[in-house]
Structures are given as C-alpha cells and as structure tokens.
Amino acid sequence: MCGAVRYAIAEKPLATGLCHCNRCRPQSGSAFSTVIFVHRSAVTITGETADFEDFGSSGLKVLRRYCPRCGSPLFTVPDVTPDLMMVKAGGIDSNEWFQPIWELFVTQRRPWVAPIPQARLSSKAIRQSEEEPRGPTVGDAAFVALQIAARVGGRF
DSSP states (O other): OOSSOEEEEOSOOSEEEEEOOTTHHHHHTSSSEEEEEEEGGGEEEESOOEEEEEEOTTSSEEEEEEOTTTOOEEEEEETTSTTEEEEEGGGSSOOTTOOOOEEESGGGSOTTSOOOTTOEEOOSOSSOOTTOOSSOOOSOHHHHHHHHHHTTTOOO
C-alpha cells in the first residue's frame, strides 16, 4: 500500500484461491484472504518486511509476512510447504486477472459469502458435506498445497 516493499514474481501462479480459515480472515481484515500459490524461489522482495509467527492447522509454523511501515499483509509462508508460499493478491499491482480456482477451509466460510462457481473445494472435514456439493473436499490446506506442488507444470 505504501510502496516500501516491492516484489517480483518470476512465474505464473500455480493456483489461485480464497482462504476462509480462522487465521486468514482476521489477518486479511475481511471474510477471506485472496491468495496465489507460487514457488518461494520465484519471488524477489525489495524492502524490509516483518513476520508474525503463527501456526497452521497442521500444527506447523506459518509466517505471515507484512510491511512494517503500513501493516499491509504480503505473504503467507507455511513450513508445511517448504517450496511454496502464498502471495496476497490484493498487494499485486495489476490483479484484474485474478480468478480463484480453489476455496480453502470452506467449512469456515461466512454464511453470507457465496461459493465461487467451479472452484475446487477444501475443508478440514475428510468427508464431503451436503454444504459442499461441487467436488471433492480434502483434509486441509496443507494437502491442497501439496497437491498443487505435485502439479507443477500442469494445469488445473
């Protein structure tokens, strides 16, 4: 927001999504967080960032990186996926192209937020619930991230 931190991403996103988890919602200041999944090695950061150390549903550490000058959330860096990170789509200069293909933690989605048509769904529930009629649910965001990592070079 303030321009003190700039970054470049040297690859197309592996996936795009909305995260409805109980940690991303308050961190984003909204009902969900808009993210793109990229390889950590593809991101070059210029400027000082700060980290809030959190823990994900896996129990492993998650760094929530932000701008210390204006407080804007920038990245989510989970230990569960050592090669991947999530970039907050709202911080990308030109993000008109953003269209979520995943919804993470859909069982925590606010009731007034409509599902994204054709998006793949993920929740903490192993079984598919009646609230999630469009596609498979999986264990948690870590599993989704591992699926994305396995599809490097592939298309969803």
